[in-house]
Amino acid sequence: MADLEAQNRHPQISPPIFARANIPLTLKFDEVVYKIRIQPAGGLFKKKTKSEKRVILNGVSGSVFPGEMLAMLGPSGSGKTTLLTALGGRLGGDLTGNITYNDRPFSNAMKRNIGFVTQDDVLYPNLTVTETLVYTALLRLPHSFTKAEKAEHAEAVIAHLGLTRCRNSIIGGPFLRGVSGGERKRVSIGQEMLINPSLLFLDEPTSGLDSTTAQKIVSTLWELANGARTVVMTIHQPSSRLFYMFHKVLLMSEGNPLYFGKGADVLTYFSSVGFSLSVAMNPADFLLDLANGWCNSLFFFLDLASVLESIAFFFVGVATADTNEDQEAVKQSLVKAYKTQLSKVVKMELAVDGSLHTSSNDRMLKGWSNTWLDQFSVLLRRGIKERKHQFFSTIKIVQVLIVAFLIGIYWWQSTINHLQDQVGLLFFISNFWGLYPLFQALFTIPKERMMLTKERTSGMYRLSSFFMALTIGDLPMELVLPTVFYAIVYWMAGLKPTAGAFFSGLFVILYNVLISQGLGLAIGAVVMDQQTATTFGSVIMLAFGLGSGFYVQHVPVFIAWVKYISINQYSLKLLLASQYKYDQTYDCGMNKTCLVRDFPSVKSVGISTSGTILSVGAMAVMLVFYRLVTYLALMRVGVTRN
Structure with a gap:
């Protein structure tokens, strides 16, 4: 009889929908x-004292x-x-x-039977209420449930928390209009309710809410406690x-x-x-x-x-x-x-x-x-849906197109007889697509840190599945804009009109983008502060650009080693190899022909078969190394005691 009364009080959620039987x-x-x-506290000239x-x-x-x-x-x-x-x-x-x-x-x-709602609602701003809860259900509910059953459970939680009216509204953020503060808080609680937690922790669940909304949330928690759950919360100044x-x-x-x-x-x-x-x-x-x-x-x-x-x-x-x-x-x-x-x-x-x-x-x-594959597929779809708004924002598309057309106009139909101009163009392209993806990636990990900490401490997925989903999910979005950019610049600037030269150059640009992105992810993951990471990334790319051999051809010995770790140096070498052959000549004036490889800007970088193979291998090592550094840095995020 008591069970029937409880079911009548909450007809939207019936016990079979829950992931597992509640464990008091x-x-x-x-x-x-x-x-x-x-x-x-101490200054530069103050004597250090023992910490307390x-x-x-x-x-x-x-x-x-x-x-x-x-x-x-x-x-x-x-x-x-x-x-x-x-x-x-x-x-x-x-x-x-x-x-x-x-x-x-x-x-x-x-840990997987405990819910924890933080004071700050850590949610993806571009996902709707339904998408947020469905993705969470797909990640947190057991593999024994089908996708349809997990989605049904998310729908039940939406109805139970009174989120039906805003189910198709995006969460929103500081600069993006979305659901209200009370609805956002209920979404955070709903994410924890999906696993039918036996123990639920909440940090200031009524902070910043009006008295009526706070009353609704605490009433929901009171009903959860009456369902044989244990509820613990912090609260600053509740009403009577x-x-x-x-x-x-x-x-x-x-x-x-x-x-x-x-x-x-x-x-x-x-x-x-x-x-x-x-x-x-x-x-x-x-x-x-x-x-x-x-x-x-x-x-x-x-x-x-x-x-x-x-x-x-x-x-x-x-x-x-x-x-x-x-x-x-x-x-x-x-x-x-x-x-x-x-x-x-x-x-x-x-x-x-x-x-x-x-x-x-x-x-x-x-x-x-x-399973790992299930976690990976859900995180991949969620990541693409959330970050596509960042990669393909109007301002970024317009920025890339304007730069592409400006370059095409400045280098309009340049020829090999203006070799210095062409080499400068190739260096600018390699430099631009070293900086642009790096600064895109610098902010990825710091932005994801709170979400990663929240979900990893809840035991939602493996770090490896998150990392692979982040890496692979960004590939299509990272490579579309440089491809469009290169296609525009290539034909406007009048570079070598062969399919082999075009696609080999495009391969170099995309290769360069992936490595620069990996460097940006590594810096962001290690530093975890956007301002510091930006400064650090700028200094590194400046050093790589100066050490590439284009600006300074007679580099002092004590700093010459920088070129061996410079992304710009290897990508410029490969771009030169895509446009010029080792024995190719050009008109150097006075009815003379000179070898391209002897031109000062080319000679300092070098074009040869062995150099091309070495550059491809060195960039492959960088590609793996930067990703490995990122993964190792992420291992410290969301670590809790066992």
Whole structure:
């Protein structure tokens, strides 16, 4: 009967649609301590001092059982998000204490049964709501489900979260109009609901939302908790309506727990330790005032002197505890009260057996949800759909076409008798298609970092499948514009009118694009900062251009080695080989013919069969090396403790 009532409450989602049967999870955390190393400020001429450790979490304990929703409250910097990240298995470093799930430590099997919604909604802006949830379903739901069943499950989540109206709207971003903030937050929650998580973490799910939208989201979470799930969230300043929906409350201040227990008992507890409300107000505001150590006329110590001071504040405006010393005293008294009155109660609750018979389920959850090929194909389609807007934006197409026609006009129908002009043209082409794809690729990994971290920590796919999808998915988009560019320039500039020369030159340009793209990906993955990566990439390409032998033909010995790692030098050598033969001559004036290979700009680079083979091989090594560096750099992204 109870199951029938639950089904009537949510007719859109029935148990068979869920990926697997819900496994109730009990979360326990005992004496959790987290420290970070603080490097003291110092200048160039200041003496270095030893770094110190700062305590972010100081002995926080608690437990949440299936069917309960825990809200962690506290002012900014109190350690709420740090604790949530630690409980979600996503925090490394100096972390001590005992965190268990059904009395077991964190594991990869457990990770795939836990949902984690970050404060910032990490979503692709150009995908629609339906596409976002369907792609997530294809990646996260088990291989035993067909694609149609996974899409059906995504549709059920859309209906359940009230996203039907905006299902075909794009997510949007800072400079792209899309769905509202509340709808974007519900999409993020929907991504985690797809796996029917037993334990759901949410970091500030109501941040930046109006009270009505916040009420809808918390009501949805409350219903999820009633479905035998465990819900843990951080929340900054909930309304009184939201506050009374929380089963349990954890109040923190500067990493110290001030209260842990039932939300309904919080006012009674603080009244018992000497703090009580003097006027009707939102309990959450009262708790945040306490956590900040701020004690004024809204509440007072339960003694005659405090009562008189409180009355004086009302009529005179004199605060009772408004100095830093008084605020610190209030905080310390609350910490002491917690240790003497609540810590034992929390320890008793931790002693309750939270283990369930989950060995068979653990076996079922081990390994990846989908095969490597399935992960690769989904990521490939998603990546192409998202990034095609970046590669084929109007401004980029117009930019390439304008540059192509400008070059064609400046070098209009040049001939071999103007050899310096033709060599300059080939160098410009190789240089342009070294810089352009490099700067395109520089921003790829930094932009993907948050998404990669989010999805990798959720165990959605292998890093290798993501990397191959990223590499192969960008190929068609990376190669279309240079092909169009080269075709326009080639015939306008009047280069060698043979199919062999055209296609060999096109091969060199596309080869150059792939290597430069790989270098850009490697720099972006290693640096992970767009501004720094741009500077670093500019300096490297400048060094490659100067070391190619076109600008400077008599390079000092101590810097001459740069040409051996210069992409520009090898691509220019191959472009020259595509246009000129080793024994080809040209009219050098005074009724003389000279060898092309002896022309200064050509001689410094060289054209020969052995040089061509060496250049192809060297560029092949670069192509593999830069991609390998990118992959190794990505291995550190999204790594969590096992």
